[in-house]
Amino acid sequence: MQRLAVDMDGVLADVYEQFFRYDEKDFGKRRPLEDVVGVEERKAFPYINEYVYTEGFFRTAPILKDSVGILAALNEVYELFIVSAAMEFPQSLPEKLEWLNEHFKFISWQQIVFCGNKTIIDADIMIDDHFKNLDQFKGITILFSQPHNQLKNSGRHKRAESWEQVASLLL
C-alpha cells in the first residue's frame, strides 16, 4: 500500500475563504479573487498574521469542496496521513485536531502529523499547495491549486485544480 501525505490548510481546509471573511470584516467589503491570484498569502492579506493567531480561525474554516468523500475513498486504498505544518501556530493544534475529528471522522489519531518542516516526512505521494513542501519531497507530488500558486509553473509537480482532479490522478 502506498503512503499518501495530505496537507490540511489550502488542501482540506479552505483557509482562503477564512482570509476573505476576516479581511472583509477589517475593510468593509469582500476582496475580489483576482486581487490575490498569484500573490503570496502573507502579501495578499495585510492582517494575515493576526488572523492565523485568532482563536477559532482554524476551528471554523470551511471544508474544501469534495474533499471529504474523495479522502474517504483514498483512505481505503492508500496508507493515508494528514500532515500539517501546524507547529508555527501552537494555538492551532487543538483546533486542527477538533476540526479533523468533526469533518473527517474516518481519520484516526494514528494518521495525523503536526510538524514544522515536512522534510522529515517519509511517504510515496504528497498533496500540498506550497512549493516549499513539494520541492524537497522525493516521491510523487501533487500541487493543489490555490490563488497563491496559481500563476506559477507547477514544474515537476502535477497540478490538481480540485479534489475531483485529485481523484482522477489517484483513484
Place this chain on the structure above:
Amino acid sequence: MQRLAVDMDGVLADVYEQFFRYDEKDFGKRRPLEDVVGVEERKAFPYINEYVYTEGFFRTAPILKDSVGILAALNEVYELFIVSAAMEFPQSLPEKLEWLNEHFKFISWQQIVFCGNKTIIDADIMIDDHFKNLDQFKGITILFSQPHNQLKNSGRHKRAESWEQVASLLL
C-alpha cells in the same frame, strides 16, 4: 548532516517520575522501582490512563538527567528533530510544546513533530524507549532504558542507560 529523531516521553521527559508521584498520591506511599521493572507502563500503574489525561501531567514532568546539555551538543552536529507520539493525548499537545520551549530553548518549532505513528518519520537515527517505534525504523536505533524495557533483550537496537551513554554513542 545526519538526521536524528529524539522521542520525548521516557527520553527527555521523566514520565516515570510523574507516574510514581501520581501513584503515591493515590496509594499513600511511593512504589519501589523494582515493582515496575520489566512491567508494561499500563500494567505497572493501575490509574495511568487517568494520569496521562490529567491537566499538567506532561507540563510538569521533570527533565531526564543530562538531557539538556547533551541534546544541545547533538543539535550542533545533527539535523535534530523531536518526535513525540502525542496525538493519542490531544490535551498534551500545548503542554508538550510549552515544556520544550521552557527546558530546551534551542529547539525551534521547525524541529518539532507530533504524530500518532512513527512509521512516517524519515531520519537516520532514532532514540526511543519503545520497541514498537524502533522495530519499524530503518535507520540506526538507540533504545533508551526505562523500567518497562529494562529486562528485555535490546535486539538490533543499541541500548543507552543514560544520556551520557547517548553522548558516547553519538558525539
